[in-house]
Amino acid sequence: MSTVEKPARVLPASPTQPTSGADVVVQTLVNHGVDTVFAYPGGASMPLHQALTRFRDKIRVVLPRHEQGGGFAAQGYARSTGKVGVCMATSGPGATNLVTSIADAKLDSVPMLAITGQVGTSVIGCDAFQETPIVEVCRSVTKHHYLVTDPNDLARVVREAFHIAGTGRPGPVLIDLPKNVQMAQVVPNYDDPMDLPGYNAVTPMAGKDEIATIARLIAESRRPLIYAGGGIVSANASRELLELVEKTGIPVTTTLMGIGGFPGTHPLALHMLGMHGSVYANLAVSEADLLLAFGVRFDDRVTGKVSEFAKHGKIVHIDIDASEINKIKGADFAAVSDLKYALSELNKVVKASADLAPWVEKINGWKKADPFKYRDDAESILPQQAIHELWRLTKDRDTIIATGVGQHQMWSAQFYLFDKPRTWLSSAGLGTMGFGLPAAVGAKVAHPDKLVVDIDGDGSLLMNIQEFATCFCEKIPVKVLLLNNQHLGMVVQWEDRFHDANRAHTYLGPIDNPEAIGKGKGIGPADRYPDFVAVAKGFGWTARHVIDKSELTDAIQEMIDSPGPYLLDVAVPYQEHVLPMIPSGATVRELIRE
Amino acid sequence: MRHVVSALVHNVPGVLSHISGMLASRGYNIDSLAVGETEDAKLSRMTFVVVGDDAVLEQVRKQLEKIVTVVRVDDVSGSEHVERDLMLIRVKAPLGKRSEICELTGIFRGRIVDVSADMVMIEISGQEGKIESFIELMRPFGIIELVRTGRIAMIRGNHHATAD
Numbered sequence: 001m002s003t004v005e006k007p008a009r010v011l012p013a014s015p016t017q018p019t020s021g022a023d024v025v026v027q028t029l030v031n032h033g034v035d036t037v038f039a040y041p042g043g044a045s046m047p048l049h050q051a052l053t054r055f056r057d058k059i060r061v062v063l064p065r066h067e068q069g070g071g072f073a074a075q076g077y078a079r080s081t082g083k084v085g086v087c088m089a090t091s092g093p094g095a096t097n098l099v100t101s102i103a104d105a106k107l108d109s110v111p112m113l114a115i116t117g118q119v120g121t122s123v124i125g126c127d128a129f130q131e132t133p134i135v136e137v138c139r140s141v142t143k144h145h146y147l148v149t150d151p152n153d154l155a156r157v158v159r160e161a162f163h164i165a166g167t168g169r170p171g172p173v174l175i176d177l178p179k180n181v182q183m184a185q186v187v188p189n190y191d192d193p194m195d196l197p198g199y200n201a202v203t204p205m206a207g208k209d210e211i212a213t214i215a216r217l218i219a220e221s222r223r224p225l226i227y228a229g230g231g232i233v234s235a236n237a238s239r240e241l242l243e244l245v246e247k248t249g250i251p252v253t254t255t256l257m258g259i260g261g262f263p264g265t266h267p268l269a270l271h272m273l274g275m276h277g278s279v280y281a282n283l284a285v286s287e288a289d290l291l292l293a294f295g296v297r298f299d300d301r302v303t304g305k306v307s308e309f310a311k312h313g314k315i316v317h318i319d320i321d322a323s324e325i326n327k328i329k330g331a332d333f334a335a336v337s338d339l340k341y342a343l344s345e346l347n348k349v350v351k352a353s354a355d356l357a358p359w360v361e362k363i364n365g366w367k368k369a370d371p372f373k374y375r376d377d378a379e380s381i382l383p384q385q386a387i388h389e390l391w392r393l394t395k396d397r398d399t400i401i402a403t404g405v406g407q408h409q410m411w412s413a414q415f416y417l418f419d420k421p422r423t424w425l426s427s428a429g430l431g432t433m434g435f436g437l438p439a440a441v442g443a444k445v446a447h448p449d450k451l452v453v454d455i456d457g458d459g460s461l462l463m464n465i466q467e468f469a470t471c472f473c474e475k476i477p478v479k480v481l482l483l484n485n486q487h488l489g490m491v492v493q494w495e496d497r498f499h500d501a502n503r504a505h506t507y508l509g510p511i512d513n514p515e516a517i518g519k520g521k522g523i524g525p526a527d528r529y530p531d532f533v534a535v536a537k538g539f540g541w542t543a544r545h546v547i548d549k550s551e552l553t554d555a556i557q558e559m560i561d562s563p564g565p566y567l568l569d570v571a572v573p574y575q576e577h578v579l580p581m582i583p584s585g586a587t588v589r590e591l592i593r594e
Numbered sequence: 595m596r597h598v599v600s601a602l603v604h605n606v607p608g609v610l611s612h613i614s615g616m617l618a619s620r621g622y623n624i625d626s627l628a629v630g631e632t633e634d635a636k637l638s639r640m641t642f643v644v645v646g647d648d649a650v651l652e653q654v655r656k657q658l659e660k661i662v663t664v665v666r667v668d669d670v671s672g673s674e675h676v677e678r679d680l681m682l683i684r685v686k687a688p689l690g691k692r693s694e695i696c697e698l699t700g701i702f703r704g705r706i707v708d709v710s711a712d713m714v715m716i717e718i719s720g721q722e723g724k725i726e727s728f729i730e731l732m733r734p735f736g737i738i739e740l741v742r743t744g745r746i747a748m749i750r751g752n753h754h755a756t757a758d
Binding site for chain 2: 135136139140143144145147164196197198199321322323325326327
C-alpha cells in the first residue's frame with residue numbers, strides 16, 4: 001500500500017457540536033471500518049464503553065473474560081483478516097494484562113491497536129489507584145505508542161495509530177487515554193493531517209535493477225530453494241509466490257509464520273523448515289546453491305547454528321523491514337521491498353532456471369525416505385493421528401486452525417496441511433501458551449461462516465480457559481481439539497532428551513501422583529486432571545472425552561457438526577516426541593530422527 | 595571502532611526514553627549521548643557515540659530509523675566533521691596557584707566563569723582529547739567537581755575553509 005486509504009465516512013466530516021473524547025475515539029474507529037472491539041471495562045475506561053454503546057449498530061463489543069484473552073482475540077481477528085485488530089482494557093492491571101498479547105503481536109508483526117484507559121492527567125505520576133505507566137512498560141514491545149493528554153489530538157492520534165499498525169511491517173500500537181481526556185468535550189476534526197515526520201509514508205519497492213539481479217541469480221542457479229516467511233502472508237503475496245513457483249519450478253519451504261503462504265498440498269511444497277521442520281526441507285536448505293529468503297528473519301529456531309545455515313548457497317533476502325537485512329545472517333543480495341510488489345515484478349521477467357529436474361528429483365527422494373510420520377501400531381490415539389484425522393475431515397471446507405504452544409503446535413504444523421494464507425494462527429515468535437482459544441474466538445467473530453478449531457494442549461488451554469465463557473455468552477461457536485497428555489509435553493521432551501528424563505514440574509496433575517516425579521506407571525482414566533469435559537460443560541459447552549482409537553473419527557466429526565462451542569478432550573500418551581528435531585544451535589547433520 | 599551517530603527526532607514526550615531503551619535492550623554500548631532542540635522547535639537532535647564494528651553500526655542505524663519518532667539518522671563519523679564536548683570543572687585554586695591555572699586555561703582557550711576564595715570554575719570546550727588532557731593537567735591542583743555534556747557533532751560543508 002503506497003497511500004493511506006480514505007476511510008469510509010459514516011458521520012459528517014467536520015461536526016460543529018462538541019462531543020466527548022471517548023466518542024471521538026469510537027467514531028474514529030468506525031471511520032476506519034472497525035466492526036469488532038474486544039474490550040474488558042474498568043474504572044478508567046468506562047467513558048469509552050459508554051461511548052461504544054452509542055455505536056452499537058456499527059461496532060460489536062466482545063467481552064473477553066481476561067484482558068489477555070481480549071488481546072489474543074484481537075490478534076485472531078487481525079491474523080485471519082489482515083485488518084487491524086482492536087482490543088481495549090482499563091488502566092493498571094487491565095493494561096498490564098494486555099502486555100503479553102502486545103509483545104506477541106510485535107514479534108509476529110500482527111497489526112493491532114490496543115487502547116487502555118489511564119488515570120486522570122492530574123494524578124498521573126502520583127501512584128494513583130490502578131495506575132501503571134503502561135506506555136513506559138510497552139515501549140519496547142510496540143511498534144509505536146501514545147499517551148494522549150490533549151483531547152484535541154484524539155482523532156489524529158487514532159488515525160496515525162491505524163496507519164502505523166497496518167502499513168510497512170505491521171505491528172501493535174498502544175494508545176493510553178487518561179479518563180479526563182475521554183470525558184473532555186471537544187469539537188473533533190476527523191481530517192486533521194497526520195503528523196509523522198519520522199514514519200515512511202511510502203512503502204519501499206524493489207528497483208528494476210534489483211529485480212533483474214534476482215532474476216539473473218535464479219536463472220544461474222541449479223539448486224534454488226524458496227524460504228518463505230510470515231512476510232508472504234502479511235504482504236498478501238501468496239498468489240504471487242505461487243505464480244513464481246509455477247513459472248520457475250523452484251521448491252518452497254516455509255517458516256512457522258509462513259504456513260499457508262504456499263499450499264501445503266503442492267508437489268513443490270517442502271513444508272516447514274528448522275528445529276521441527278521436515279528432513280527434506282532442512283536437507284534442501286543445506287544443499288541449495290541459492291536460497292531465496294522472502295519475508296523472513298532467520299530466527300534461531302529456523303537456522304540452528306547460523307554459520308552453518310545455507311552454507312553452500314548464495315542468499316537473496318527480500319524484506320520490507322531494512323533492519324532484518326544482515327541482522328542475523330548476511331545476504332549476498334538484498335532488497336528492501338514490499339513482497340507483493342517485488343514478486344509480481346519478478347514474475348514479469350523471471351525465466352525458469354536451467355533444468356531443475358535433478359534437484360527436484362533429489363528432493364523427492366528425501367521426501368520419500370523421510371516424510372513426517374508417526375506409528376500407526378500404537379494402542380492409544382497419538383496426537384499426530386488426531387491432527388491428521390482432523391485435516392482429513394476438514395480439508396474440503398473453509399477451516400481456520402489456531403493453536404497453543406508446544407508439541408501440539410509443532411504437530412499441527414507438520415500434520416495439518418494448509419493451502420490458504422490466514423488459516424493458520426499460532427504464536428510463533430513469542431511462543432505464548434494460552435494463545436489458541438482466544439485467537440480462535442477472534443477468528444470466529446471475523447469469519448462466522450468458517451469452521452474455527454483450536455488445536456490445543458492441556459497446559460496451554462488452561463492458561464486462558466476462562467474464554468470458554470466468552471464463547472458461550474457471546475455465541476461464538478469455536479471448537480477445541482484438546483490433545484491431553486497431562487504434561488507440558490515439549491518440556492518433557494527436552495527433559496527426556498537432555499536431562500535424563502528427570503521430571504521437573506512438568507506433570508500437570510496432583511503432586512502426590514508418582515507421575516509428578518516421573519515414577520508413575522501410566523495415567524489411568526481416574527488420574528486425569530482436571531476433568532476438562534466437566535469444566536467445559538460447566539461453561540455451557542458441549543464436550544466429549546475420547547480414549548479409544550476406534551471412536552476418534554466419529555468424535556471429530558461430531559465436533560465439526562455440532563452447532564455450538566465444542567470441546568473434544570482426546571487422551572494421548574505423553575511419551576511421544578516431536579520429530580524430526582535439530583537440537584538448539586545445531587545443524588542438519590545432528591538431526592534426530594527417532 | 596568508535597562512531598558518532600546523529601539522529602533527528604520528533605520532539606515528543608518519551609522519545610529519549612524510547613531510543614535509549616531500544617539501544618539498551620538490544621545491547622548496544624553508548625559512550626555518550628547529547629540531546630537538544632534544533633532550529634526547528636518540532637525536532638530535536640540526539641548525538642550518540644557508539645562503539646562497535648560496521649555491522650553493529652548498520653544495525654544501530656536501522657533500528658533507530660525504525661522508531662516512528664526518528665526522522666533521520668546520519669553517521670557523522672563517516673564524513674569530515676567537527677566534534678565538540680563542553681565541560682565545567684571546579685578546581686582548588688589557592689593564592690599562588692591561581693595564575694598557573696589561569697595560564698593553562700588560556701592555552702586551552704577555556705574561560706574562568708566563577709571565582710571564590712580558594713577555587714575557580716572553568717568552562718572549556720573542544721574535542722574529547724583536548725578535554726581529557728585538560729582534566730589531566732588540572733588533576734594535581736585538586737578537582738572538586740566536573741560536569742561534561744555528551745559529544746555533539748556536525749558534518750562539514752563541501753567547500754569548507756578549515757578554521758579549527
